[in-house]
Amino acid sequence: MDLAAKQSRQSERRQEREAQILKAAEKVFAEAGFGGATMQLIADMANLPKANLHYYFPTKEALYRQVVQNIFQFWLRAADVFDSAASPAEGIGAYIDAKMEISRRHAAGSKVWASEVMHGAPVIQDTLESELAEWTEDRIKVIRQWIDQGMMNDINPRHLLYMLWATTQHYADFSHQIETLNGGKPLDNAAWEAAKTSIKQIILTGIGALPSPPET
Template sequence: MTVDVEKDAPNVGRIRQKNEEVILRAAEEEFALYGFKGASMQKIADRAELPKANLHYYFKNKLGLYTAVLKQAIELWDNTLNDLTPEHNPAEVLPEYIREKIHFARAYPLASRLFAKEIISGAPQLQDYFSDGYQAWFDQRTAVFQSWIDQGKMDPIDPAHLIFLLWSSTQHYADFAVQIESALGSHPLANRHYDSASDTLIHIILKGCGVNVR
């Protein structure tokens, strides 16, 4: 029997993608609960309901898997900023960005908390990420905001600190979910809470930037 490798390749790719996603989600839960030191590849395999050998097929070791979980979360956040250009109107794209970040806080809360723990610990596993062109990437993002300021689309404020505000205010709903749920008496938060959070942040941040909310 002959195998049509070209025809079978898409199926193999889908299976690999599915298995990697299952492993990443299981690892995300295990690392968020027990930290890097407390988690083990066997526990992650059990949580993913896969043989331990499968984990090592896709990820060489625990550190590689931990780093992959962190980088997946970072890429989700960074990609939303990558789409912003000087030609955009901040009155249109900033509300979209805020809503997208609130969506990430709701859909991937464990990844956000794991990232926060890593940063609080001094980012020992992300040193390569932050030293490999990170400042240049960040400077490119602030340049977009500065261009909006120069074009009169925004008030003259510090773009870097505006980005920090956007990050912290949206990720707060993942990192401090327990506190927010207790304050609002909703476990978990309902759709209306996330919608209200988005609307409130959009109103306050855009007004603070001198952007006319449409």
């Protein structure tokens, strides 16, 4: 076996362990917040001795930073469906679906992200200022085009985006509240469908992106 293969297998091993730790960390950070999370809790969740965490991540903050960065990348990628769409109904509809799927499958990550931003984005302020700002401007341009082409009403694109973020992330960030109001049980498939349908119906109708408003 040559050097490349060896390094590859080693780094593979390392990546697996790191992923294992990151997954546990994400969960614990989501449940307890950065301040409430302890390395011991994360270690237990990952079934590793605490000292081992420090072999892979020098400090709690480094571990947290990695978790947040990963989430952010994941979050941004959900917007791929946005640009290639021919119409606002299609693009925004697909974006809502994608973000709702993230809210459902990656609630922990969403919570960590929300927590980070709520507390002033101490670790991803840079990313926020560069990548997120750029991303947002691009999407605003797309929406403006749709408006100019008469495909939707003249809505403030920025606030429309905020509305999309808010509404979809709500189902992850406030999942506990939603579960409580759902009799203490998580939403089932039908309820998630109802949520997606309701959101799309209200927003797409609201921005005038549907041929005719549903009269059901």
